[in-house]
Every structure is written in structure tokens, then in C-alpha cells.
Amino acid sequence: MVEHGDIRVVHRGGSKINFREPVITNDSKFLLCASGECVKVFSTSTEECVHDLRGHTDLVTGVIIKPSNHLQAYSCSADGTVRLWDFTDGILIKTYVIGHPIYSIHASASHEGVVFVVTSMHADKRPDLLQLVAVHLPRSGDQMVEARELSAVLSDVSSNPLAIVFGRGGEYIASTKGLKLEVYLFRKQKAYSFFLKEDNKKGRRNTFTCVACHPKDDCIATGHEDGKIRLWRNFNQKKEYTYSTLHWHHSAVSSLCFTPEGTNLLSGGIESVLVQWRYNQEDQREFLPRLGAAITHITVSPDGSLFFTSHSDNKITIIQSCLKVSAAIQGLVKGESVTTDLMMDPRSKSLVLNGKPGHLQFYSLQRDKLLYNLDVVQQEYIHESGLQQFEVVKAAFDASGNWLATVEERKQKGAEVELNLKLWEFDEQTQSFVLNTTISAPHEAQITGMCFCHSTDNQTTMLVSTSKDGHFKAWQLDAQAHTEDERPSWSCDFVGAYHSLVPECCCFSADGSLLAVSFQEVVTVWSTASWELLTTLSQPPKAIRNLCFGRLSCSKYLLGTTGNNLLCCWNLLTCSLEWSTSMDVSLLLADPISENMAAFCRQAGSTDLFVFKPSEPRPLFSQKAVCPGKVTRAIFAPREEMLESCEESSQWLNRSQLYFLTQHMDLMTFTTKVEEDRLMASSKQLVIDDTVAMTPFYLLLGKHRQQDSGDAQSGISTERTPLPQGSVAIKELLQTPAHVLPSTSFLCSMFVQSLLISVTEPREENKATEEEMESEKEEEDSEEEMESGTTRPEQAPLGRHAAESAAPALTKAQVRELRRVKKLDRSWFAGLLDS
């Protein structure tokens, strides 16, 4: 087998944004989140991701704003480096090599040139013995600097970044671990430790979980496992310390934060309620309940106007200080496991899987954004650990995307499984799914498989569900309605069983005339028209794991994988085994728009991928060791535009893309070289003014701005684009006395028109080109001058335009092409406004 060099496995979207607490810039415009191996910069006003700061080679474990320069940020990573970024432009400025994996990073304004990192300094790298180390960052011009000046401040600290905090402008540092609170006073160079008694009655419930320091007062707030908050005072003496206790949370306090003025204390936990305690008047509390999922981190913007809570469902909520939710940044929700399969919504072409408890999430792969959550269970979620609640376990779409079937399940100890089968109809008006039918207890035991009939010519839609109670049921939409206001609903059409064996998988043939249901080691084939058992196929002695019909020219084949590492292919015309091969297939899936099939096989701890056609003996593509561990969820997603790859090995990726989830719930995909090149080219085109956050609407406007006035981009302190002052309409508007003006509604269309630039002016194009070329030169000069004022290294280019020039320069032809494309686009937009 040949290794295919041009097809690579890459991470694709859906990364975690709630791993560490988000960091807010001083102007509250951007939000920095550690997200996998990069740092994401979000705009707080539009919730869009502005940059990815890429550079780390391992998990990023912490981000802080540089105290001495609020336009730069440090990030630390498990790869043993601390990196300094210019986050407004997304440029890596410096890399400090520490050499040991870093678990968190802290800094304060009073310690210039020093960052505090938590790392394990021991040679044997025992992860449980961590130290807080002060790192003196060397002032050197190189981009890659080794930081050797390390001095331990505290030993035996927690790896949780919430357990260490600077107090009162950096006068002291407080650290908690287990039952110990340790305070290190920098002025006295002395550390005090305070111990809590172990609560024997209910286990170790006194354990510290988080710590926060009052910004003005000598007060430390600590959160505990049992939901208590303790406020420590007088801790600069060993003996006379005091603490008071606040209790509202019923389980562990996961995060604490003081507002910048110190008037309020915010706390949150698994209850997903943000509690605001008035400082010194702790009986006055305010609550913001039902934030969706357990609160993991709380941060406050430096001006105190916005609170940010990150949640366990990969979400960051932006809350105004009056406790009103203003926005939410939602990433791909990854629970402990994907219980529903990965699915494609045929309408929105989004990836669908179970997300928040009781919800289905629709995730756009193209835009790497969560489109929406569909509330399936429609019940109040009780935020309490150890409570069995309804979970979405199965879901299926029909071919057109008109119907969605979901199964929710609640398994209680010692009680029967509660099951609900729900059928949702797509509502064109609201553009979302509306509940049509609820079938409570569709089966007597857990549902093992569910699929819709995918043939498009059938008028009636059919759903088949298989269950551990030994039956499979076919559900059909009742055509007739009894009264006008009653819409058609679903009902059971057929109940089938075979030798009281348990059905596992079910699959419809491409034309919907056959249904294959696997009963342990036997595959039964049924006619959907008459519900007759047509034939049985079997390959003893192990149970069937996967079942899949071929498509298009291979629709006569039925493929199945068995527990004893066999991949079998039956020919349905002869009802006999066509071929079988021995491999341990963990997942078999068919591409819905071609004959191709993908099989993920486990071999020696890693997974191999084979892509093949059932009719051909040789696989189209194979790759060894795609990822470590077992792959159980994957999906073929149809592409929006076809790739033209002529290489044989990558042709299977031309029309659809294969996404899969690894054991660690990372979403991966395969890309070809052609595709990567295209991506690179498109990223070059995206030139974004960073003073305005990037939104789709902005992209539209941004094009205009760049084009019609090249000089508008001069300087970093960009003012608004000069409006076409020369326009007659605007002159009229500004110079005529107000009392003689016609009504604004009359003027509005005129005004808007005057802002648009007429399309058919070929001469302007040339002029603009020249202007832009000139202005670009000027900009480079001016920025070079500004640069000298700062301490940045010369190599690091500064500013957006400089970065642009540093990036591979566009050729003249490309520039022209780009302009032509923009021109086209704009005319369309202008036409839209005119109409």
C-alpha cells in the first residue's frame, strides 16, 4: 500500500474555548481564549473570532495581558514556552523557552519583567509536585529567547490556575491546594499557611477550589467543595487571622471574582447561577439563574461593565453589569461522548450531534460556528451532579431534511428505561424544526438503531427503529387528518421480529425497497412494500456490527462487518457472499453521493482508513495510523464546490469530505494539497481592518472602503472613511437650513444612494489602482517611524500593512484579479440597495 503524501489529516474546528478563563483586553473589545494549541481572539461586540494566534506546539495552558503593555499578551503552553503576542494584529513577537511544561501563568503590574508560571521543575517530572516559579524575562532582541533566570516562589501548588492569584496590585500572592491556603507577601518575603480542618463527616468537603483577592482591601475569598465561600482577613499575621463564611451554592464553587472596584464578589458553580455578593453586605445577593451549563470561570472586564462566564458546554457568556445577558460565544459542545451519530442536516449542510444535555446542536463546518441548538427534551435541566436526566441518544434526518427523528432516554437505577421518540417537522416560516409527534415508550427497551428511508421518489416517509426488546418497528406518517386544524402525525406501521433475537443495525437500500436488519449474526432482508421477509444472510459466528447498502452502481451489494474481524459483502441478486476480508472494522460508512465506502479499522492501537468501492477489489485509498485509538464516529459531508483533482488516490475527496471524531473527541478531516492551496489563497484575500470586528456584513462594506479610497487606510488611528463629500446630495443636506428640508424619509434613499459608488466608471478603476499603490508605500514609511518608539524587535513587523507586505506579496496580476472580483461583488450589493 502506498502512502499518499498529498492527503493529510488535519484538525478542523470545534476546539474548546472554555479550557482556561477568558482574558479581556483593557478596552473590553477583545476576548482572548486558550483553545487547543492556539489562542483565539474574539470580538466582544460581534462574537466573531478575529484571529487565531498560532505558534504553540502543545496545549495552551494560560493567557494573560502583559501588565506593562496592554496591547500585548503572554501565553504559556505545555510545550514549555511562553510567547508574547500582539493580539490586535495576531503577530508573534517573542518566544521564551522555559523548558518545562507550564500549567499556568500569572503576572502583576508591580513585577516588571517577571512572569510567574506554575511548572514542575523536578527532573523526574512528577506532575503532582508543582512549583510557582518567577521567570525573569531576558531583554534580548532575538525572537527566540531562553529564559534561564528562574526562582521558585512557592512549592507544592495546584495546577489549577484559579488556585493562584495576586492580591492588591501584586503585594502578595495567594495559593490554595487541598486544605491549605498559602499567602506569600513579597515585601516581607514571607509565606504564611493556613489550614482548614478536614470535615470528616462528609469526606473532604472543605477542600479549596478557587481563590480571589480583593483589589483594594486585604481580603481573600476562597471557594470550597461544599459550596461555601470564605472571606479571609488579617492574614498577614500567623495567629490573628479571621475568616467569615458565605453559603449559597449547594455544590462546589468553581470560580470567584471581584469586580475591579471591589464592591461586588461574583461566584459560580455547577448550578449555573451567577451570584453577585455585595462586598461587606453579604446578605444582599443578586442572582442570574439558568445560564445553560455549569460555570467554570468568571472574569470581569477592567472597567467593570461586563462579566464573562465560561461554561462547561464550551460557551462564553457576556453579561452586562446589571446582570443581563448580552451575548454568547458558543463553540462546538462536546460531551463525554457522542451518543447520536454524526449527521449532516441536508438543508443547512451543518454537522448535527448531541450537544448540551437534552439538545441537538447544528454546527456549521464551513464557518466553524455553532448555528443553533434544538431543544429536544424541552424540560428544565437540573444542574446537579449524579442526577439521571433525559439525554438525546439517537437522531436521524430524512433525505430532504423535512423530518427529524430523535430518541431521548432516561435510565434510572432500578427502574425501567424511559424512552421518547419524537418526530420534528421543518417549518419553512420559522426555519427550524417543530415538534410534530411524540411517541412515549416506542419500545420496551433501549433503541439500538434508527434510520429513515432515504429514497427520494417515495411520497410517504418511513422510519425504522430497532430495539433491545427484540422488535423492530416501522413508523409512517398518517396521510389523513381528521379535522382541518389537526396536522398529520406518525404512527406504527409494522412490528417485526426474528427468532426473538435482538436487532442491532438497520439500513435501507438506496431506492427504499429493501430494509436490512441485523439480528445478531443474521442479516434479514425485508421488503418495505409488503413487509415480507425476503431472505436471510448470515456469516457466523459473531454478531454483525455495521450494516451498509451500496449506492448507485453498487446498490446490489450489502456490506456488513462482524465481531470476528470480517468485512463481508453480499450480492443481493444472488443472495450469496461476494467477497469477505479479514479486518477489524470499527466503523463502516457509505458516501451518500458516490459509490465509495470508508472503513475505519483498528490495528495495534491506532486506526487505519480504507476507502473502497464494493465492486472493485483494490481500495481507492488507504492510510495507516490515521489517529491513535478507535474511531467510532465519522461522516461524509458533501462539498459545496467540487474539487478537480485528477490524482487517483484523492479523487474520492472531490465531491465530499470525510470528517471523523477521535477518541479524545477531536474533530478531524482529510485535506488534499489542492484544497490547502486554495485555502491559502483565500486567506490572502481576506484583508481586514481590525478596528472594526470582522462580520460578514463588515466584509461587504470593507471591500468598498478599500477600493474606492485607498488613502482611507492611512495610519493606525483610522478615522471613519471620508464620505464622498463632493456629492450634491450631501452638500444639499448639510447646507440647506433644517426647516426647509423635506422629511427625512424622503431624503433617506437619496442619501444612501449618494453613499454608493456608481458601477459603470471604468476610469476610476485605474485611478484607484495608482492611488493605492502610492498610499501603501507611504504607509510603510510612516509605520517604520512609529516603530522606533517602542521596544519591539525590528524583525517583528508591526501593523497590519506591514504584516501584509511580509506575507507573500501578491503579484500584479493577482491584484488585478482581486479587484475585478471585488468589483463584481459590489455591483451586486449596490443593486440590492437600489432596489
Added chain:
Amino acid sequence: MASFKPTKIQVYPKLGEKVTQDTLYWKNYKAPVQIKEFGAITNIDFSPVAPHNFAVTAFTRVHIYGPFSQEPVKTFTRFKDTAYSGRFRSDGQLLVAGCEDSVVRLFDVSGKVALRMFKGHTKAVHVTDFTSDGYQILTGSDDYTCRLWDIPNATELNTYQEHTDYIRCGVTSKLNRDLFITGSYDHTLKMFDARLDKSVMTMDHGHPVENLLLYPSEGLLVSAGGRYVKVWDLLKGGQPLVSMKNHHKTVTCLSLGSNGQRLLSASLDRHVKVYNTTNYKVVHNFDYAASILSLGLAPDDESIVVGMTNGILSVKHRKSPEESKETSGQQRRKPSYRVFVKGKNYVPKQDDYLVSKPVKQHLAKYDKQLKRFNVSKALDTALETWLRRRKPEITVAVIKELDRRGTLKNALAGRDEQSLFHLLNFLIGNLVDPRFAPVLVTTAEMILDIYRSVIGQSPVVDRQLLRLQDLLEREIDYQKDLLEVLGMLDTMFASSIPRKEVPCSGISRSNGLGQGEASTSRPQLQAT
């Protein structure tokens, strides 16, 4: 911040008939007016002209009732014997009736004495009708003949002697003065043309024909006889179109309603059925106290008049629109209502800018308690007398929600004698209901666990517990019986399914099992 999601109340499918537009329409009648006549009421005929009086033929009289009177406005008593088939002419001025004494009498509606007497039949005349021109009378008699009479000079025009048994029904065409159809106990329907001497069409109903009905278009003929109602296509030469068997005794009477959209049939089995005339499905059913002999429907379905064998005439009037609204609408408004609706019905004008106000979520009492995690109080509110009597599904839904939250035990514990009594009362009332059993069985187990230590301290609670035990024992016996029946049914199914050669054995068994299961454990559907 998401809003609180209220407790989901399971909607259970309504058993029995579905509420359709037809049910609503045909239920919209007032309570019937019952009038006692002297004997069995054999015929009811509505006058074609307003105010649509109706003639009721019973025993030796023909009464004419006004649309709303309970007393007859007019009575014809000059019959020597039982009168039959009192019918109005199309102008509503004349009325004809047959008699057991074989004489046919013609009355002026305003007069008392018979205008004409037609003598010629030798036996009782059960059928009389005017032809469409109004100058001739059709009669059918037990002497197997039907005759045409001229009204002005009271002479017999023609005699048809084709039936071989009693003639008990007949209709004349409203569009053609020469056409009429008779039905007889010899199972046949015959269509006659007065211009010819013999029948032009014969149809075999298969049972003694009791009643006939022509559609207004006269393309279709409906006949009733035996348990069957049959529809014939006259334009295709009397081809049978539909045969309906919805009654379990002889169908005696037919009528058309809703401008020919609905067909009504009345039967000795005491039911009146309403059919849809497009698909001939039963859309509604009326029950009466006795066997029905005659049925009349006022134009526009204003009233349904039914005559029964025990001589009771039942008149149902349609509710006027105000009345029907009154019953469905709310009670009288209280003065404070005006405060609530103030400004609610204000319609914004064209230039108005509508400031949207957040809609306040209205929560039920138990939801308010659940929102605050007051579990015991939530259960208390759900166990209020009104709720637990009228809407046990709400109480059960709240118990289920508490169970889901893992706090049911807390909510059940710590109750005094009174509230425990109510709780057990509710359990006894609903425990064996298959809709609620899964939830309530766990609840009952929990209650027993919690209050095990105090059993025997309160006679009230002990009595309830004994009742509960008794109930459960009965239910277990009942389930055993059901399982036995199920087993018997299974063997019957297995023996009734023909064995066929299939490649694998046991398929017929599994198929039979599957179908049996499908009919018994049909999952509960719920309309949402």
C-alpha cells in the same frame, strides 16, 4: 438567560371517537323536545314552503306542527283506520295520506274535511306522493299495485302491477312529472314512466325495501332495506354504487341533510347515522330511546325530527349562533376584567411605532414552586382537590417531574395524616390507570418505605393502605386473566395464519407474534 421551562404535561390520546368538524356540527343541537303521540309514528314530512311545518303521521291522525310549537297547529282526524304517509305538495297547500282502509285522502292544509277520496286499492295504502306538476298522485299499496290518480276529477289514470309483494316506499321525481320509483318487499326497486305501461328500470336491493330517497340531482337513488343502505346510479342504468352496512337492525328511514352533503339513515336499532356523501363514511351517530320508524330533517338542518315505535316524537332544534357561543365562551366578565384588558384591544395605527414589551411568562402554581425548588409545596399544589379530581394527569406530571429531579422522596416525606390521606386517596384512584401506573407505582413504593415506621398509628391511613392492598390484589388477578386471554388469542392467530413454505422456519410464528403485539401494545400517540 433561558427562561424556566414549565413542567411538561403529558397529553394522552383521547379514547373514543375523534372530534371532527362533523361532530361539532351535529352536536350543536338543543335538548330534544319530546311529544307523545297515540301510536307508532310512521311518517314525517316537512312542508317545502316556509315556515316549514311538518306533518306527523301516527295512528289514525296526521298532525301538523309548526317549527317551534309543541302542540299541533292542525290535526286531520278523518281516518277510519291507521293513517300512512302524510305528505305535502310542493306548494305546501295540499296534503295526501293513505290509510289502512285502502282509501287515499287529499286534504287542504287549511281545511278539515278531505277534498278528494281516491278509492280503488284493495288493501292498505302505505305510499302516497304528489308528482312534480302537482296534479297527480302516486300511491302504492299492500295489494302489490301502484296507481296514478288525477287530482281534479279523482280518477285513476294508470295501474302498475309489477311488484310481487307489498309496496312500502316510493318517490316521485321532482324534475320529471312522469317518473316515479317504488320499492317493495319483493326486494326490488322499480322505476316507472307514466307514459309507458311498464317499468323502465328494475334494481334488486336484496332485502325488503323500506325506504327510498332521490338525490336533488336525481342521478343517484338511495334505498334502505334490511340492514343495508344502497346507493344506485340511475344514469348508468341502475348500477349499484355503494352498499353500506352500518346498522345492526333494519334501516327504516333515509333523509338528506346539509344540501345533499350528508345522508342520514335511521334504523330500528335506535340509531341515526350521518354519512358523508362523498366517501359514504359514517361521520356522526345519534342515539334514541326507542326503535326509529321515521325521520325528518328541516331545510338547512334547522331541526331533526324523529318518530319512534313507542309513539314519541323527538324534535331537536339547532342552536342559534349566540347560544352556541354562549356555551363555549367564558362566564360573565367581572368588573375587574376591564382593568386587565385596558389598552389590550388597541390597534396600532399606520405610523405608530410599536415598542415591544417582553412577554411575561405565566407559570402555573406548581411550576412557580418548582422554579423555587420548593418540592413539598409543589406537590401540595398539584394535589389540590380540583386538580387531582379533574386533571390527574397534571398531578402525575408533577410527581414525575419531582422524580426526575430526584426529590420525590423529600416531597413525599414529612406529611401529616390529612395530607397523607389525600395522597393515598389519589393513588388508589389512579394507580391502576395504565397511563399513570409506571409513575405512581414508584410513588407508592416510596410512600410505603417512608411511612413504614408509623403504620398502625392512624386508623385513617391504615384503612387507606388496606384499600390499596385490596386494589393491587384485584389488579393482579385481572392481569392474570388478561394474560390467559392473550395466550388463547395467540394460539388462535397461530392456527388461523396459513402455513406457507418459506426458506426459514419460524417466520410465520414471528410474523403472527408481531401482529399480535402490534394490536395489543400499540404505543400511545400524542398529538402535539
